[in-house]
Amino acid sequence: MGHWKFLQEGDIIDAVSPGYASTPEDIEGSREFLLRWGLTPRIPKNLIKPHFLHSNEDEARFRFLKAAIEAEDSNTIWCLRGGYGSNRLLPMLAKLTKPKQPKLVIGLSDVTSLFAFFQQEWKWPVMHAPILDRMGRNVTLPRHEKEFRDLLFGTKKEITFKKLKPLNDAAKETKQIKSKIVGGNLTVLQSTMGTPWQIKADRSLLFIEDIGERGYRIDRMLEQFRQGGILKKCDGIILGEFLEGAEPKTGVNNFKQVFNRWAQDLEIPLYSGLEAGHGTIQRPIPFGTSCELSKSGNSFELVIQSGGKK
The missing domain is CATH 3.40.50.10740 (Murein tetrapeptidase LD-carboxypeptidase, N-terminal domain)
Structure with a gap:
């Protein structure tokens, strides 16, 4: 890059x-x-x-x-x-x-x-x-x-995200991942499927976030990723913020159940807690630069290099 x-x-x-x-x-x-x-x-x-x-x-x-x-x-x-x-x-x-x-x-x-x-x-x-x-x-x-x-x-050359939560055994058992970040908005990433610019997550940590999508839609998009081979060689998935998307009958979303299901289904690590997306806190995430995810107590820490130079 x-x-x-x-x-x-x-x-x-x-x-x-x-x-x-x-x-x-x-x-x-x-x-x-x-x-x-x-x-x-x-x-x-x-x-x-x-x-x-x-x-x-x-x-x-x-x-x-x-x-x-x-x-x-x-x-x-x-x-x-x-x-x-x-x-x-x-x-x-x-x-x-x-x-x-x-x-x-x-x-x-x-x-x-x-x-x-x-x-x-x-x-x-x-x-x-x-x-x-x-x-x-x-x-x-x-x-x-x-x-x-x-x-x-350039006052800072890296950004650190602390207290990422491991959601499945593959994440809990991981000690360190050296990789790079790709991804972005989940719905938009889905729109790249079948195009010349289809998202590639090989040897990468896939970051996703979204707003206004109900749980079944999020599940459907992730299932398309799986069936389309996007997750085959992916180093892991990191969840940013998922907002709104309330179910008509209950008035609340069912994201927790959706992601718990995926946590059990996936063979690759799944983490939550990245402070980025459409919410109040939108911390910057450099894509494509070297990063390191490592265990810190019961949670995980992600350090991403900025990729900048003088």
């Missing part, structure tokens, strides 16, 4: 909008946030236009993404928000010539589609982390914003 350059004050950040539209207020908030971090926001004037599904027409969203990819004066692409649309850009992306210089791509949720392409096709570094307009709304806790900034600016 290619290295990315640590941010420095004054660096240009290319904002893109591959999925849903951000409001004018959120765009302005994103701009102010980047300026507060000492960075130079580049948010094209016509990035957002009225559309019944997306932030703009497919061709326009791709044109702005292509410009950010090919810009020689920037090293970082940061998605304004998630929301459906990124996967429609992949066939157009596939026709581009891979630039010589890799860039860091930041986002989450629907941006998982772009992650699958950039990580697998171009070996570009990607980071599952808060979208720009969320940072611009100032809803991130100060300690988590500092952790994120330290990681991007």
